[in-house]
Amino acid sequence: MQLETYISDLLYRYDCVTVPEFGAFLTQRKSAEVHETTNAFYPPKKMLSFNEQIQNNDGLLAKYIADVEKIPFEIATQNIAMRVKSLKSYLTEGETLTFENIGDLTLNSIGKIEFTPSYHLNYLTDAFGLSQYVSPSITREVYKEDVTTLEKEVPTIAITTQKRKSKSYLKYAAVAIIALGLSGFGVNNYYKNIENHNQIAQEEANNQLEDQIQEATFVISNPLPAVTLNVSKQAGNFHVVAGAFRVEENSDKKVNQLRNLGYKARKIGTNKFGLHQVVYGSYSTREEAIKVLNTVRTSSNKDAWLLIKQLD
Template identity: 30%
Template sequence: MEISQYIKELLLLNDCVIIPEFGGFVANYKPATIENNQFFPPTKEIAFNNKLISNDGLLINYISEAEGIDYFNAKQKLDSFVEETMLNLERNRNVYFDSVGYLHYDSRENLQFEPQLKQNLLVESYGLQNFSYEKLYQRQMPKPAIKVEYREPVPVIFQQRKLKKLAIAIPLLIAMALIPMKKNNEYLSKSDMGLWETLIQSTPTAPIQTQEQNLTEKSINVTTAPEIEQLKYFIIGGSFKSEENADKYIQQLKEQGYNGQNLGVFKGLNRVAIKGFSTMDEAQKELNSLLSKNPASGVWIHVNP
């Protein structure tokens, strides 16, 4: 059997096999790798070191046992192999070691080793082979269709909100619905009811005339309203931050036959009353009447302390 075969067999169980006066083969562990969708199991990488020339007896003893000869004859056989190998290298020939690789001199007379492992020399990887696999791609899952339900909008007739948010805009709605829109374009442009102008113009309403007012028009007798000090309950038609706007609103109420009154500033707003009453029952009755005609007006009852 050739010496190169003995070297391969020794590399299966050893990490270093030295050829006396020539060099040694060194095996290094290489973990499993994946390259180009191909799996490679763990193995041994073989390198050659020409400085390992000391005789450790491993290769000679193995030759002696394999061929059944004594140590001296085994050493002579190995020496002859080394001499022949050196001669082939000097002649620029490649020296092959079975299933391990080959040696040669490069252009600068440096000894080079090219590993060419034909089998995995790592015993722990016995039975494992290289294999290829298909590249996995992320599957594009179709998104579930979303069912959109279309619902008809529900008109909001009236919704009670906080007084701070409605104190400016909503309380004027009932007053502007009851009063004709003559000569009030300038007022609307400066007040908080400017955005309701189009709505009110499209749905004109006649002013409310009480039985007492009708009798007054026929008899041309003007009924004097009770003084504000004698009244305690008032129906508020609007609240204004500007006193000028409050006065303009009062003037419009008077042109329509209402004795509007500025009750003063409450929480930074001038409260303008449409009517005043001496009892709560009268005020509540009138409030119910106004709300039944226009539920979204936002009129309310103010009580003097």
């Protein structure tokens, strides 16, 4: 059994793929980044990790293998157990397990499994088609330094050429400044008196208006009854996806169908392929969303999956 192939398929759609009695492969979204030294741009991706402590069988891997190989669920579970037994024996003998497009597993000196992820595949479907590229560095700082130098030199030249001419006018400028200061002082006092007068008049008008408001009595003979509206808005970044539809009318029918079954279904917009996405509901925690997802897969929709996305 090519167990790693099935694990790789599921990592595109799920954040956690558990191999019973062995461990779980986990994914975590990482934003796009730029390398400061090489100027390389890296697209967003899913970072892979391995947790040996998660070994409970959630049925996801066995259900997928049973569907692909057209075998009963119990047989698929037995095949996984046999494969896990052989993998553990290889690790005990000191061999390195290489899962294609996933990573390498080895046993350290204290008997714990160490995982080295592979970077050949990007399991983030939103980044499909995006690849790494290198951009030349921008040299705008050089031009900025040149401009700064010119700004320092130009005023120096202007001051030097005008230095001699300005001396002959200094005495006339001093007389003019004194005259303007005296006239400005008188004008300033005039406008200041006008401003004080306007302020006093405004305060008197405000006091009269407040007295009239306090004396007035407002009577409403037939008041309107109070109305209380309870509006609930779904929030959370964990969405259990029921399906995606090319025709929006079909997505509306799916929403109504799920609401009749008791789910808080809704549309969350279109994906990058232009398909209208419908969810059973949105949840604030991963645990709550996983609980609903497991219930849905067991009861009605085995293709339901978990979407982690912050909506506008």
